[in-house]
Amino acid sequence: MRSLWQLIYRFHVLLVFIGLEVLAVALLIRNNNYQRAVFIDSSNQLVGTLYERRTEISEYLKLQSINEKLARENALLKSEAPESFLKLTDNLSLVDDTLYLQRYAYMPARVINNSVNRVNNYITIDKGLQNGINKEMGVVSKGNVVGIVKDISDHFASVMPLINVNFTLGVKLSQSEAFGRVIWNGDDPTIAQVIEVPRYANPLRGDTVVTSGYSSYFPEGMMVGTIENYSIPEGENFYEIEIRLSTPFHELSYVDVVHHLLQDEQLKLETESQYETE
């Protein structure tokens, strides 16, 4: 007992200090909302986390019925909205001229479904066979290449956008006039790759990449993107070029379908000459 008192006496300053410090901190936590909130918050973190998990699980179990209810409500509202009535009178804006024959015409279409985060992205538009849309037509948005019509129904069309790994299109670099092909590697929906640009070309960073006009889908000079990076691997004959796409695929809402009015004629001629040479 005596040694205990001695011990206490030896450390009495420290003990009083600790006692007062505990008192001060206790007062701080007791009397101040902020500190109290933080203190309770951190000491109750475990309980809070458990509560949160429990709520998450019970909410998750209810999700299906909630979803069904919402979907039904959505469908009802949508079927009453004016957008769900299809206009059947859309016409191409054609121009009559005796000196110039119109080669391309555009038809506006609304994007009703769009994906950007997959490897095989597709866009659905609200124009189809009845509006004169056909397979293999180009789709652009404000002069920027979007994709090519792949499948078609009476009122809708499915467009394979540039950001689909199966997409490929002949392009040229505006400054160096070199030709290549644009592909997409499935990674970043804002970046695409241009391949088959020969070694003698001089790509420039910031140069625009546009449609070449060799393909029957798009008029010449439609924007594809701007060059971000280029390199030529050791011992290769072609550049590896990365371009930043000019089309904001994330936020497409309206697009234009390109009608190549002379497409049939061009294709017919091309296939005929192919047969002749074979």
Add this chain to the structure above:
Amino acid sequence: MIGVVARNIVRIVFLVLLQGLIVNRLDLWQGLVLPSVYLFAILMLPVNTPRLLLLLIGFATGAFVDAFTNTLGLHASASLLVAYFQPHILRFFSPRDGYEAGQRPTVKDLGLTWYLSYAGALVLIHHTWLFFMELMRLTPFFHTLGKILFSSLATLVLLVLGQYLIYSPSERRSG
């Protein structure tokens, strides 16, 4: 002896009022600089003050400052910490022959370099505790660290200024 006690009480009251009524109103650098001039009073307590008394004075002084800022316990705990460490810091920075009788922890008695290290150490302890207790957590860490450094620096400058103010040539060692 009574003179020393009275002088210290007056000093504490004056500095707590100065802190609570004027210095706390300063809004410098978006809250990055918050000087605690009231520490001047605690740093001025005589070298041979009994340690328990020192702790009580530290706690009470801080609690008075808290009364102004409505944060009961915050400055009390910080200033208590300073009061606890003051004798340790004094011993750590003691001159080779120890402190002479009647020597006070001032620039005049022990020199500017000594005062800067003595006050600097205690001010740093005070502000580190104060700002982390205020947050009760470690984030945002670097902003708090900046607050500690800049506020300590500002406090130190004000403390040194105060040292020169109270010892104007007209007022010779009075104690």
